[in-house]
Amino acid sequence: MKWRLSIAVDKPPKTWHNVPQKSLIMIIFVEASLKEIFKLKEKFPWPRPKKCPKCNTFRVWKHGFDFASFDGFSSSLVIRRFRCPDCGGVIRMRPAGYFSRFQASISTIRSSIKTKLYKCRWLCNISRTRQRHWYNALKRRVKAWFGESPHKDMLAAFDFFVLKGLTPVSRSL
Numbered sequence: 001m002k003w004r005l006s007i008a009v010d011k012p013p014k015t016w017h018n019v020p021q022k023s024l025i026m027i028i029f030v031e032a033s034l035k036e037i038f039k040l041k042e043k044f045p046w047p048r049p050k051k052c053p054k055c056n057t058f059r060v061w062k063h064g065f066d067f068a069s070f071d072g073f074s075s076s077l078v079i080r081r082f083r084c085p086d087c088g089g090v091i092r093m094r095p096a097g098y099f100s101r102f103q104a105s106i107s108t109i110r111s112s113i114k115t116k117l118y119k120c121r122w123l124c125n126i127s128r129t130r131q132r133h134w135y136n137a138l139k140r141r142v143k144a145w146f147g148e149s150p151h152k153d154m155l156a157a158f159d160f161f162v163l164k165g166l167t168p169v170s171r172s173l
C-alpha cells in the first residue's frame with residue numbers, strides 16, 4: 001500500500017495579526033480508502049509518522065483512536081491517534097480529501113460553494129442547512145483574512161485556505 005503523508009498545522013501564520021492564534025493541532029493526511037478503514041476498524045494499518053511535526057523527535061507512540069463520521073457510512077470510522085512523548089502533542093490521522101471534523105469530502109464542499117456562487121442554488125443531494133453552514137463559515141473567514149472581498153473570489157479563497165492547510169469552512173477562525 002502506498003501512503004502520501006501531508007501535514008497540516010491548523011494555525012494561521014504569525015503575520016496575520018487580526019486572526020487569533022490557535023493551539024497547534026497536528027493532523028496528518030493519509031491516502032487511505034474509507035471503505036478499508038470502515039471494514040478493518042482498529043486493525044487498519046495506519047502508518048506511524050516518522051517524526052513529530054512539532055518538535056521533530058523521532059518517535060511517536062500510538063495513542064488510542066478517534067471516531068469520525070463520514071457521509072455514506074452508517075456508523076463512525078475508527079481513526080488512529082499518535083502522541084509525541086517529548087512535547088505531549090497529539091497527532092491525528094485523517095483520510096486525504098477530507099477536512100478535519102467534516103463528514104463531506106473537500107470536493108463535495110467545494111462543489112457546493114461553487115454552485116452557490118455561480119448558479120445561486122444549493123446542491124440537491126445534501127441538506128441545505130449544512131451547505132449554508134459551509135458557505136457562511138467561508139464568508140466569515142474570507143472577511144477575517146482579507147476584509148471585504150468580491151463575491152466570486154470566494155472560491156479562490158477556498159483554494160487558498162486549502163493550500164495553507166487550513167479548513168476554509170470551519171466555524172472557528
Ligand SMILES: [Zn+2]
Nearest residue numbers: 052055084087
Ligand atoms: Zn513532539
